[in-house]
Amino acid sequence: MTLNVQNLVASLNKSGIAKASHFEVQITGVGESDLERDMMIRCDSVELPGRTVTTTEYRIYGHIRKIPYGSLVGDANLTFLLSEDMREKEYFENWVNVISGSNSFGTGNGKYNVEYYDTITGTLNIRQYGEAGQLNSIHTLLEAYPINIGPVGMSWGDDAPAKLTVTMAYRDYKVVFNRSDQPGLGASFGFSFGPGGLAASARVPGLGNISAQSGLGATGTVNTPFGAIRL
Numbered sequence: 001m002t003l004n005v006q007n008l009v010a011s012l013n014k015s016g017i018a019k020a021s022h023f024e025v026q027i028t029g030v031g032e033s034d035l036e037r038d039m040m041i042r043c044d045s046v047e048l049p050g051r052t053v054t055t056t057e058y059r060i061y062g063h064i065r066k067i068p069y070g071s072l073v074g075d076a077n078l079t080f081l082l083s084e085d086m087r088e089k090e091y092f093e094n095w096v097n098v099i100s101g102s103n104s105f106g107t108g109n110g111k112y113n114v115e116y117y118d119t120i121t122g123t124l125n126i127r128q129y130g131e132a133g134q135l136n137s138i139h140t141l142l143e144a145y146p147i148n149i150g151p152v153g154m155s156w157g158d159d160a161p162a163k164l165t166v167t168m169a170y171r172d173y174k175v176v177f178n179r180s181d182q183p184g185l186g187a188s189f190g191f192s193f194g195p196g197g198l199a200a201s202a203r204v205p206g207l208g209n210i211s212a213q214s215g216l217g218a219t220g221t222v223n224t225p226f227g228a229i230r231l
Contacts, residue, residue, distance in 0.1 A: 029122030144170040
């Protein structure tokens, strides 16, 4: 099959190209909610989650077959533009202190006893937008928490903005794509911004119309065939 330039142009005109720069990240963890809102516009890079199918080798005769038996998710790497007082670094330092039980900032138990898992996890929402500003997808990382705070380089010869790299582990993720022609689901989704913040609606056969709105100081959820997605 040879490349047809007209078909390529028609495909690009129909569905466009996803831009890596059109995103925002919302973290809900164990820190201050005001700072979490500020960090939404300071995260300058993130990775959409990936998934690996785990396999085991099986052979009776002939070539070895790989038989799937489960799946794994990877870690999420985020980079933040640091404020002058490095409050973003302080946020994650406090979170790690709570996890590890250290007391560097007065937030841990001081005994280096690791906290219970249910008390140290949060949620990471990655929203991806289209060229016109429409919300195209939401990836929600469940039970997320930082496992690595990267070093921040300082140099008298470098006047570039300081950045912080953080690696987050998570148990699993859910994703909703805002596509009217999405096959097989029998449901439609809509997202928009208004004076009250982010609004979302879903039409699910058998459940009817469902909607929710999340202002800058509040949170909401939208029930979808994938479960409840937090805004």
